[in-house]
Amino acid sequence: MKILLKNISDTELLSKTKGLVLKERELIGEIIAHLAEIETRKLYCDLKYRSLYDYCTAELGYTNDQAYRRISAMRLTKQLPQVKEKLEDGTISLSSANMFSVLIKDAKMEKPEQVKVLNLIEGKSKSETATLIENIRSEKQLPPPAKKKVIVKQTEGSKEVRLSVSISKETLDKIEQVKSLYANKNRKGESLDLDKVLDMMAQAALEKYEKELAPKKEVRRINKRENLGAKKKSRYISKETKYKVYKKAGGKCQFCGSTKNLQYDHSIPYAKGGSNEHANIRLLCSNCNLRQGVLVFGTSVMKRETVEVSRPGTNSCSSKLN
Numbered sequence: 514m515k516i517l518l519k520n521i522s523d524t525e526l527l528s529k530t531k532g533l534v535l536k537e538r539e540l541i542g543e544i545i546a547h548l549a550e551i552e553t554r555k556l557y558c559d560l561k562y563r564s565l566y567d568y569c570t571a572e573l574g575y576t577n578d579q580a581y582r583r584i585s586a587m588r589l590t591k592q593l594p595q596v597k598e599k600l601e602d603g604t605i606s607l608s609s610a611n612m613f614s615v616l617i618k619d620a621k622m623e624k625p626e627q628v629k630v631l632n633l634i635e636g637k638s639k640s641e642t643a644t645l646i647e648n649i650r651s652e653k654q655l656p657p658p659a660k661k662k663v664i665v666k667q668t669e670g671s672k673e674v675r676l677s678v679s680i681s682k683e684t685l686d687k688i689e690q691v692k693s694l695y696a697n698k699n700r701k702g703e704s705l706d707l708d709k710v711l712d713m714m715a716q717a718a719l720e721k722y723e724k725e726l727a728p729k730k731e732v733r734r735i736n737k738r739e740n741l742g743a744k745k746k747s748r749y750i751s752k753e754t755k756y757k758v759y760k761k762a763g764g765k766c767q768f769c770g771s772t773k774n775l776q777y778d779h780s781i782p783y784a785k786g787g788s789n790e791h792a793n794i795r796l797l798c799s800n801c802n803l804r805q806g807v808l809v810f811g812t813s814v815m816k817r818e819t820v821e822v823s824r825p826g827t828n829s830c831s832s833k834l835n
């Protein structure tokens with residue numbers, strides 16, 4: 514039965530509020546633990562989200578800042594599990610955890626020092642923590658925390674995005690140069706807007722790199738390598754196959770449409786006898802690739818694979834773009 518707040522006593526109101534705040538803190542710890550498990554399973558890929566951040570903002574309705582702070586705290590608890598209980602008992606807040614997380618990353622702190630600083634900020638207010646961390650940064654001669662360089666905002670249903678980016682003066686000069694060359698070439702003296710210049714540059718870069726992906730006419734060398742692969746079973750995927758798969762997928766993850774961290778993956782895993790033929794190869798982003806690995810092999814195996822995937826040149830479960 515819902516209690517009418519206006520009917521409860523002052524003492525009861527104060528005590529109930531305290532109890533609710535305690536529950537709220539416990540809930541933060543729980544939410545972070547749940548996000549950590551979702552991250553491990555890459556579960557957001559099943560819902561077609563490209564990242565945990567997209568899932569937190571679009572599915573859970575967090576603002577960009579709220580999502581960022583929770584994900585940052587979640588990654589911190591993976592590194593230092595004791596942070597979870599400090600968040601739960603309220604001795605550190607999400608924003609303090611975030612400042613601390615940036616500090617240990619920028620200072621490349623070893624675990625003993627991380628624990629020392631964590632103990633220092635425990636029980637401190639947000640502003641006290643900010644001062645403390647600022648002092649450590651200046652002692653270590655660290656520059657102020659880097660602001661996000663690129664901010665992308667997309668209104669739901671709109672095909673346009675709003676991009677806010679910091680670029681060097683040198684890059685701006687190059688853009689101005691492109692604009693002026695275009696105006697000189699164009700008899701009507703039409704000028705180019707910045708969005709058109711960016712599109713032209715992106716198109717030129719895409720053509721350049723896609724050309725590099727295309728197999729060269731070094732058939733003999735490729736055949737030699739493939740024959741070698743046939744004799745000695747290997748997960749080697751030929752450049753021709755990769756190019757075919759890339760073109761078919763339109764240069765995007767075949768599951769979520771992401772264009773980031775693309776990898777070639779065996780639909781039927783290589784470890785389960787899957788072939789290197791193009792029909793068995795798909796283009797996936799690293800998150801969707803890991804999710805498929807979790808579905809087939811489970812999270813314990815994939816934790817090991819995650820490390821391998823990120824190390825180029827190892828015999829990992831996936832093959833990078835080139």
Ligand SMILES: [Zn+2]
Pocket residue numbers: 558563766767768769770771797798799800801802
């Ligand atoms: Zn994907």
